[in-house]
Amino acid sequence: MDDNSNLTVLVIDPNPGMRGSLQNMLNMSNISKIEFAVSSGTAIRNLSRKAYDIILCEYDLDSGGENGQDGQQLLEDLRHHKLIGMGAIFIMLTSEGVYSKVVSAAELTPTDYILKPFTVDVLMQRITRAVDRRSVFLPTYKLIDQGSLREAIRSCVAAENAHPRYAADFVRLRAELHVSLNEFPEAEHLYTAMLGVKQVGWASLGLARTLFTQGRVEEAENVLTQLVSVNPKLMAAYDLLAKCHEANGSAARAQQVLEEAVSISPHMVRRLRHLGEVALGAGDVTAAEKSFKQVVTKAKYSEFRDPEDHVNLVKTLVQKGDATQASGVIRDLERSMRGNPNVDACKAISFAMLHEAAGNSAAAVAELNNAVGAVRASSGLSSKLRIGLAESCLAHKLDQGAAEVMLSVMNDAKSGVSTQQAMSVFVKAGRPDLADGMGAQLKAQAQILLGVAAEKANMGDIKGAVQSLLEAMHMSPGNLQVMIAVAKGILRQLSELGWDHPLAEVCQAQIAAIHKIDPAHPQLELINNEYNALKRKYGIAAA
Incomplete structure (x- = not known):
């Protein structure tokens, strides 16, 4: 035994x-x-x-x-x-x-x-x-758990030879690791080589993902169209195909693909949510309502249920003109998700939409102010919801509230929203003055973070210093002073604490950006030489 x-x-x-x-x-x-x-x-x-x-x-x-x-x-x-x-x-x-x-x-x-x-x-x-x-x-x-992705790739290569029974699985894992390292041509080569030996769904899907990530949307779409025709049960292919159609501006085709996927596999909450969003964007309120209702129902017992699903359903019902049912959804939100830190913000945004639809501007403004206040106490609200709130504030001339909400997005390093994208919210609303003011605030906050990083470094908290520097970079990405500080801070961490590929890539990107802005900068050559010396030290140059 x-x-x-x-x-x-x-x-x-x-x-x-x-x-x-x-x-x-x-x-x-x-x-x-x-x-x-x-x-x-x-x-x-x-x-x-x-x-x-x-x-x-x-x-x-x-x-x-x-x-x-x-x-x-x-x-x-x-x-x-x-x-x-x-x-x-x-x-x-x-x-x-x-x-x-x-x-x-x-x-x-x-x-x-x-x-x-x-x-x-x-x-x-x-x-x-x-x-x-x-x-x-x-x-x-x-x-992989240790973050040693380069060593993990080498481990995959050795294991492919030592365990031929699992060779294909290790090739798949190796390709995924290259994707994690943003090495898309290397991943593309592995997927293509596998497909040359055997037509397997995961390799076609992986190839399509690398093509899509590289902006080769039409090539990805062709691969996926063929894939779903021969393997109609590979559901992730439908999700990516829908994204291809969205990238090409065809919300109706994206909706059609997602509806086909849901008809085959109707229980995936995130796909249903995506379908609702796409349908609403395409103007199909009926389909959006159906999807968002299913999301709210299926996620009811999840420990991670999201009050933003109720907001999406309220938005759909308001567009449909069903204020009574929308009010019921808000009541369900209050009752079923009491204690969630994001409920107050979602409730206020939902009520604001209801009042706006009823023509009660004063009540809508009051709820938007409530939502701005609730955002301060929230945790993990999506960038999309917060940007929508900022846009509503701008429409009602609540400039301070809009700026505060957008700053909360920019202060969130995980938001995925660039400074340029944040500024465009104000520019599209006809308020470039607010964009300029927000830019000045972000630069001031970046300067404060540079000081915080220097203090952490002096106290020996190298990782903490780099984290503060990365936050400063997020707030002021084109700031030459920040770029220099980020590159030097990362180099110190790599030297003292060991090689970290994602951080090294950030450093390399900063070096390239500094060269583009000021190729004669007095510190550029020193930083570049130190970076190359560290690569040689850790054997990265030969990898």
């Missing part, structure tokens, strides 16, 4: 009889470190607290009752919020005979799924197979 005594298992099942049966099966296989969760909520709390080697999850977690999500929705949350790592083994247990649900579960790539009823031998065969596979990949996974 294999020594499974060190394996930790989380069983997620609402049925006490099935939990007992699984415990007996696992005990018979010398697995005793077992914990239980009776719903998705308790599972997420367990997984937030600790990691498990194996997760055995019942598909039917009674999503239609009071106990929460089904297994597919839970896996979606766990993947999206990174609560399970690459080495976690997730096995779905189901007697579900509905084809669409099986497809949904499969597209979220559980390690395996087992149809009930099953014997202890079947369970252990699947677990043994999964554990054996994980042991082969674990050295590479550890390098």
Whole structure:
């Protein structure tokens, strides 16, 4: 018998009889470190607290009752919020005979799924197979977890030769690592080479993603169109194909593709949300309403439910002219998501839309002011929602509120919104003066952060100093003084704490930008020489 005594298992099942049966099966296989969760909520709390080697999850977690999500929705949350790592083994247990649900579960790539009823031998065969596979990949996974992506690529190359059975899997992982390093031509070469040997869906999808990321949208669209015709169950291909149509300005075609995907796999919340957004943009209020209602319903029991889904539904109903139903959605938002830090902002924005539609400008202004105040106490509001709030404030001449909300976006390094994009909000509203004022504020904040970074560096907090410098760069990306400080700060961290590829790429980009702005800058040559010396020191130049 294999020594499974060190394996930790989380069983997620609402049925006490099935939990007992699984415990007996696992005990018979010398697995005793077992914990239980009776719903998705308790599972997420367990997984937030600790990691498990194996997760055995019942598909039917009674999503239609009071106990929460089904297994597919839970896996979606766990993947999206990174609560399970690459080495976690997730096995779905189901007697579900509905084809669409099986497809949904499969597209979220559980390690395996087992149809009930099953014997202890079947369970252990699947677990043994999964554990054996994980042991082969674990050295590479550890390098990835450490952020050593270059070393992880080398590990993949060695493992392809040492474990030919998993060679294709390591090629796939290696290509994904190149994508993580923004090395798209290298990833494209690997995907193309694989397709030259065998037509596999993941390689076509990976190729399309690299083409799309490089701006080669039409090429990506051609690859994806062919892919869905020969592999209509590869759902992620539909998502990317819809993005291609959006990039080409065809919201109607994007909507059509997403509707086809939803008809095949109707339980993916993020796809339904995307469909609602695309349909609303295309002017199809009926389709948008249907999608957003499904999102609100399906996400009802999620530990990560988002009050912005209610805002999207309210916006759709307001456009439809159904104020009564929109008011009901706001009441549901207050009742079902009490305690969420973003509820007040979402509620105020929703009420503002209702008052605006009713022609009550004074009440709309009052709610917009409430929303601006609520944003201060919020956490994780999307950039799209905050930008929309700023645009509404500008439309009602609430200049200070608009500026405050946009500054909150720019102060959020994870917003993905550039300074130029933020300024364009004011320019499009006919207020270039506010854009200039905001630019001055951002430059002043960047100067303060340079001082903070210098103080952290003096105290030996090198990583903290670099983080402050990156925040300054986000606020004032074209500032030569900031560029120099960022490059020098990163070089110090690379020298003292070891090579970090993402940071090195930022440094290289800053060096190129400095050269473009001022090729004769007195510090440029020194910075460039130090960067190249560090590459040689860590063997990066030869990689």
